[in-house]
Amino acid sequence: MALVGAAFLAFRPGSAEQSRIELRADNPETVARGAEVYAANCASCHGANLEGQPDWRARGPDGRLPAPPHDPTGHTWHHDGDTLFHLTKYGVGRMIGDPDYATNMPVYEGTLTDEEIVAVLSYIKSTWPQDIRDRHDEMEGRQ
Numbered sequence: 550m551a552l553v554g555a556a557f558l559a560f561r562p563g564s565a566e567q568s569r570i571e572l573r574a575d576n577p578e579t580v581a582r583g584a585e586v587y588a589a590n591c592a593s594c595h596g597a598n599l600e601g602q603p604d605w606r607a608r609g610p611d612g613r614l615p616a617p618p619h620d621p622t623g624h625t626w627h628h629d630g631d632t633l634f635h636l637t638k639y640g641v642g643r644m645i646g647d648p649d650y651a652t653n654m655p656v657y658e659g660t661l662t663d664e665e666i667v668a669v670l671s672y673i674k675s676t677w678p679q680d681i682r683d684r685h686d687e688m689e690g691r692q
Contacts, residue, residue, distance in 0.1 A: 570630040570667060571689075574674035574682060583672025586665045594653065595619055599676060613651050619673045626677055626685050630670065637666050 573579040588597070594616035595601055601618030608614055619625045625633065635644055638658050642650035657666060674682060 570634040570670075571691075572630045572633075572667065572671045572674050574671050574677075576671065579668050579671045580675045581672075582665070583668035583670070583675075586661065587669045587672055590657070590661065591669060599623075599673060611651070613653050616653070619676075621677055621681050625673060626681050629685075629689050630667075633670050634663075634666055637661075637670070638663070 587595075596616075596618065599619040601620075601623055602615035605615045605617045605623070617623045617625070628636070632644070636654075638656070638661075640656040641652045641654055642648045643656075661669075674685060677685070
C-alpha cells in the first residue's frame with residue numbers, strides 16, 4: 550500500500566522521521582490515494598467532507614475535544630506539513646510533551662505508512678481554496 554513518491558523528503562529520502570515533509574496537493578496520484586486513505590481512516594471522525602464534529606472547540610463531558618474540521622473553517626492549514634505529519638503519526642500527547650494528554654485522536658504510527666500520512670495531508674490541502682493553499686505554501690517557505 551505504500552505510495553512511492555508521495556512526499557519529497559529533503560535531506561534523507563525515505564526518512565520522514567528526520568526530514569522536512571512536503572505535501573503534494575498538486576499531484577493527482579498522491580491526492581487520489583490520500584482521499585482513499587482518508588475515507589478509510591479519518592472520515593469517521595473528521596467527516597466525509599472534512600467538516601469535523603459539531604462544537605469542535607468545546608471540550609465534551611469527558612474533557613476531550615471533538616475532531617476539528619480539516620476544511621478552511623478549521624485550523625489545520627495554520628500548521629506546517631511537519632507539524633501535521635508528526636501530530637498524525639505520533640499523536641497530540643507526544644507533540645506537546647504530555648503523554649497523559651486525553652484525546653480521541655489515534656496514533657497512526659504502525660497503522661499508516663509515512664507515505665500514506667503524507668498522501669492524506671496532501672488530499673486535505675488539495676481541498677482548500679487557492680488563497681489558503683498559497684498562505685500554507687508561504688508559511689512553509691515555498692513561495
